Amino acid sequence: MPRAPWARRGPAWSRPLRPGLTRTVTVPLLLAGAVLLTAATALLPRAAGSGWSWALGAELLVHGLLVWVAPVRTALGDLAAASAAVAATVAIVAGTLLVGPGQHGWAILLCIPVLYASSHFRRGFAVVVTLLGCLGGAVVLVDTRPGSRIVLAVDAVLVGSSLLLLCGSVVLVMEHLGRLVAELERAAAVDGLTGLVTRRVLDAALAASLSTARTTVGTALVLVDLDHFKAVNDRHGHPVGDAVLRHVGEVLAAAVRSTDAVVSRFGGDELAVLLPSCPVAVARARAGDLVAAVRGAPLVLEDGTTVPLSVSVGVAHAPQHAADVRSLYSAADAALYVAKRAGRDGFAVARA
Template sequence: MDVFAPRDPRAATRALTVVIVVSAAVLAGYTAVSPPAGVVLALVVGVVVLLLAGALGLVLAPDRVPPWVHGAAPAAGVVVVACLDVATRDASTAAQVFFLLPVVYVAAHLGRAAAWGLTALAMAGEAVVTGLLLTPTAAVTDTVYLTAVAVTTTALLVRANRRTDELLAELRHLAAVDPLTGLVTRRVLDDAAACALTSADTDAGTSFVLVDVDRFKSVNDSFGHPAGDQVLCHVGEQLVAVVGAGAVVSRLGGDELAVLLPSTPVEVARECAEAALARLRAHALHLEDGRRVTVSASIGVAHAPVHARDLAGLYRAADAALYEAKRGGRDRVAVAAGPPPPADRPLPAPRPSREDRVARA
């Protein structure tokens, strides 16, 4: 069930193993010091054996632990603690505090619903134990105190986890989206390309379009770096306007952009590239001060499996076509020709953006 799915399965499994081993060790030590008699002793020994067997299973197969185990094990722990306390007629603070172990584990590693549900179950077990073994006044006092601790602990851990999740989501967004253009980063593009190249839907193949803004340094020198930033945003907008919903438009770095077109023949990719250049010619960029900037780009198009069969080869083929467009006079599209380029040619390294250079400085 999703409600029992841990936030980090590996970390949760390690923590659960530690909790189980500690519980087994404490229970075994307590039994050795003050061994109960008869059936109770057999019950305690059986619980210790089951705990150690469960911990061994978690150690041997940590990746095969189903999500429900992370909820069922702490819940079973609460029931076991309550049964042992009643069986041994032990309602001491040392016995009651064990209700908090499952609470802390679940609140730290599972979601909000599971945390509060387990806390309620633990406090119900505490109320049963104290109600059966203590006077009414002592039972109410102990239950209120332990409930206050459990609720506070759960609230603090749930709040901390929520804040951590928010920060992680923000970091993932920053890692996935270029802050200047709003396009995805190269990392996202690489992941999407790897997925497209290994997808079962490969009848039309995968096209890759590499875009380099012409004379970008001259734009920065003539109009200033803020104008260069606007040019990059402008080119990105024109690319997004001509590609379909399934395309991935990315800023690789500097003045280089790319478009991944899954399930797209090379002819269609070329048409998209030509349409992008047509839009750039038809839509000049007007700066805030009224100056007009004419923007053009050179574009290289490659296709898998026509020009390459893997991601590295696709980059190399598109890069070779891009430089062919540059040599041909810029402001044009070139399609990779012939077999895949040799693998010993290095992958194109995007020029660092201005903000990257500032960050390194």
């Protein structure tokens, strides 16, 4: 079923880098701004007589509540959070003009929306908010500070350059942190030796497959254990053992022949294959194919030595053998040990 327009993601420029954190930060800032502007309106004579000042405080309050109730990762939530930077800039400039001459120090508050946009949104949007802040700072200085045009121009340049420097520094730092986080996420998702996905990714894919129930045929989990792997390490050395793991991973990935399948290094010398939307009969046939594929693809070393390989395979199916992730793993593991006790180089299917 297609998502409603309000539930879809907003345009790329409006999408917060960390939606949940952005909402947590945005709401207190907007509410604090509403309180500050309301207090200034009540205490300063010139502002107290202006309905616009009260309206600005009310707008910030309503905007904060909108950000709070808007669903995260939707067009409404994205636009509400992004427009908060523009609303805050306008409120700071308009509020400064309303409270009267001598209040040009309020221009320092323009750093807040610039810092917010630079740390929570992409570079283009941060630059737009910063330029808006530079323009607002120039307007504030011209309206509230007496002096020659040269002095005002110098002050406007100082304010603008400071905001641009703040924006650039924060954007560069956040982009660097983003690259580091992406590298860490990739390291957590991909096994460095085999290039297969890790147990973490396999668990997530398995949970998603069991929860979505895309078809009535179920999901199969295949656990693969290399036979006599310790003997390979003892005879040929650990570098050859690593090469065996990489080779077997490639053989399994090629033998699966399914875009939906997930091939993972389960840990040590164990691998796993997730087969979503797979009937138990097909899973049984696939298990036999995997055993035959590894048996028929020995590893040939650089010196011409051939290392024969075989695997033991355990198959479990949901919902026939298990109903949840943990029990499915247990059923597949039990079937794997049945295959190993039967002499290895074969497969076994879990009992219902």
